[in-house]
Amino acid sequence: MGAGLEGWDDPAEPAGPAEPAGLAEPAGPAEPASLATTTGPAEPTGLATTAGPAEPASLATTTGPAEPASLATAAGPTEPTGPAEPPGLAEPIEPASATSPTSHTGSTGLAEPTGLAEPIEPAGLTGSVEPTGLAEPIAPAGLTGSADPTGPAKPIEPAGLTGSAEPTGLAKPIEPTSPTGSAEPTSSAKLIDPTCPTSPTAPTKPPTPPRPRRLLRRFVLGLVLLLVLPVASAAVALRLAYGGEPGSGAHSRGRDAVWLGHAWVDGRKGDADVTALARRLRSTGIRDLYVHAGPLEHDGTLPDSAYPKARWLIGAVHEAAPGVRVQAWLGDELATESPDGMRLERAATRTAIVASTRRVLAAGFDGVHFDLEPLHSGDAHYLGLLDALHRTTEAAGVPLSVAAHQIDPLPALHTVAGALTGHPKWWSREYFGQVARRVDQIAVMSYDTATPLPSLYGGYVARQTALALDATPESTDLLMGLPFFHETKPGHLAYAETVPAAVRGVRLGLSRADADRVRFGVALYVDFAATEADWAAYREGWVTPG
Structure with a gap:
């Protein structure tokens, strides 16, 4: 799905096995009795899964990203037969476009491992989510809100909605420098001066010139010394x-x-x-x-x-x-x-x-x-x-x-x-x-x-x-x-x-x-x-x- 969340009303359905009962997917966002389901990629509560092949009943499956309670979540479909990448070693993979085959519903989010990788916010975001200690999903381009990583997966509002979920952890916004800039991969978020897109730090201010009052004081002091010293x-x-x-x-x-x-x-x-x-x-x-x-x-x-x-x-x-x-x-x-x-x-x-x-x-x-x-x-x-x-x-x-x-x-x-x-x-x-x-x-x-x-x-x-x-x-x-x-x-x-x-x-x-x-x-x-x-x-x- 692109920046405008194409296919929101008509999501593409893969030809894989049918989903388990109780998790039927409606035309719009539907919420099961136990876990919320969105039209974007869903994050499991246990291991990383996607809306591809069917998963056991113990693992929640959605068509969008679901946030984990403890481990990282992949931004696209799960790898069907390969072993899951261990936490701490996963590298974020940026999709080529909104319609990349690696994305089931057009999500542009990237999976981030726990411990090392930090989220990188794509150009055009109006807000960002900072990791709370574990890997968190990065919202798709055009979203005005962010997912709350503290609970089960919640629906992600499409572009144009005014509401946004606020993280309850330690997340702090990282302000983008420009449409072509990139987030600074540091352990703590820093605010970057938007007026200086090529430098992460603000330029050093020139020395403040002496104020007129200071010059007057110096002149008076010099005059006093000129008069007082000879007299003394x-x-x-x-x-x-x-x-x-x-x-x-x-x-x-x-x-x-x-x-x-x-x-x-x-x-x-x-x-x-x-x-x-x-x-x-x-x-x-x-x-x-x-x-x-x-x-x-x-x-x-x-x-x-x-x-x-x-x-x-x-x-x-x-x-x-x-x-x-x-x-x-x-x-x-x-x-x-x-x-x-x-x-x-x-x-x-x-x-x-x-x-x-x-x-x-x-x-x-x-x-x-x-x-x-x-x-x-x-x-x-x-x-x-x-x-x-x-x-x-x-x-x-x-x-x-x-x-x-x-x-x-x-x-x-x-x-x-x-x-x-x-x-x-x-x-x-x-x-x-x-x-x-x-x-x-x-x-x-x-x-x-x-x-x-x-x-x-x-x-x-x-x-x-x-x-x-x-x-x-x-x-x-x-x-x-x-x-x-x-x-x-x-x-x-x-x-x-x-x-x-x-x-x-x-x-x-x-x-x-x-x-x-x-x-x-x-x-x-x-x-x-x-x-x-x-x-x-x-x-x-x-x-x-x-």
Whole structure:
């Protein structure tokens, strides 16, 4: 019988002996009193039989396959005279076609021995039966159901029926790969990917590419490391610079200075204030007072009205504190980082600054101290101005002093800071030296460092002191600034930038770089913000260190 179960209504009857009574075969499927009979090949309950020659009454005979309870069943007619093939050695024989002479009713099933052979499902099946330990029949092509191997033979539904018998044993379906594929003869069933007919296993998946979120995490981590590692390394270096003990010769040389506010020249201070100032100065090493007489106008001019009490102050200080010099502190904001401010690139502005210097010296000041900010490293116009100013002060026999920016802690750091923030805070070592050689006195503004701890700030000051000593000629007075103010703002933490930490840093730097430098001191910024604790820390740590 073919895939459409031809001859279902008119099965071919062989010319062999008649079947025993009680097993008459109807035109359709008939079921005897004891055993079910189908129109397909029947399986015996004992040994393999077919619907050919008659069998004894003890063996059930059908016209279709019958499933055994224990042994294998042949898919076609039984061999009439030959001995039955022993279990375990039978090889499945695939019929040539649905009308093969080996098939009585057109069955395409193959007999499978017990133990070794596994069923092979023909192409086109929609389901398959897996052996339960013993050989089982393979359903004909086109069947939608499968025989239950656990009991007597049951009728097999023709193609098109919706019902199917479900095995109760260990049978599992083996999914066909394609109409031309074959089942894999293994001891256990495997599911085969239908999308890969030439391979029993699914292809290896390619590695999953990194997700955008993972890439973002890696980028952030790299950025953090890029920022954190240099900062951490710098912190360790500054802490190490703060270690150790300063040399015994690291103390005041009597060349210190202090910045004083504008109140000393505008009439707010009187004789009593001068007397108190002189009394304080006696226990210090201060020789120069930078008295605020400005600020300069953006065009470089300075009216006399800016310092009306200058002559009185100069005379009072000379009388109360002989040997102390009163210098005019002049300054302005430069237009280097904003559109407003003084422009040194203008020759007229530089000329006006020189003229203003002559006027303050004519008022009796003992020198002039300039503080122009923010002044970028490499500014040639500033160097030209200093040359002109030094000729003026030298002719008057007084010192020219300037406030200076800090020196690059790392090479070209001012360039990096300028590119990232627009504020190149530091000067290069070379530019610092160029400025120092053009003046008589240079005071480093060694505060506003943004360091978070006193130890780190002290280590930073120690490093700045060593750098400045290396860049400043011995003919120029070098002063290191001390923070006598307590304002907390961006770039300055009052709890970290303390006078004790700064004094210790200055002493450490001096001891390591040039312990015998004579023209050296400190400058205190600023008198109107200082506390008694600041003055005490300066005296005890620098003037008379224990």
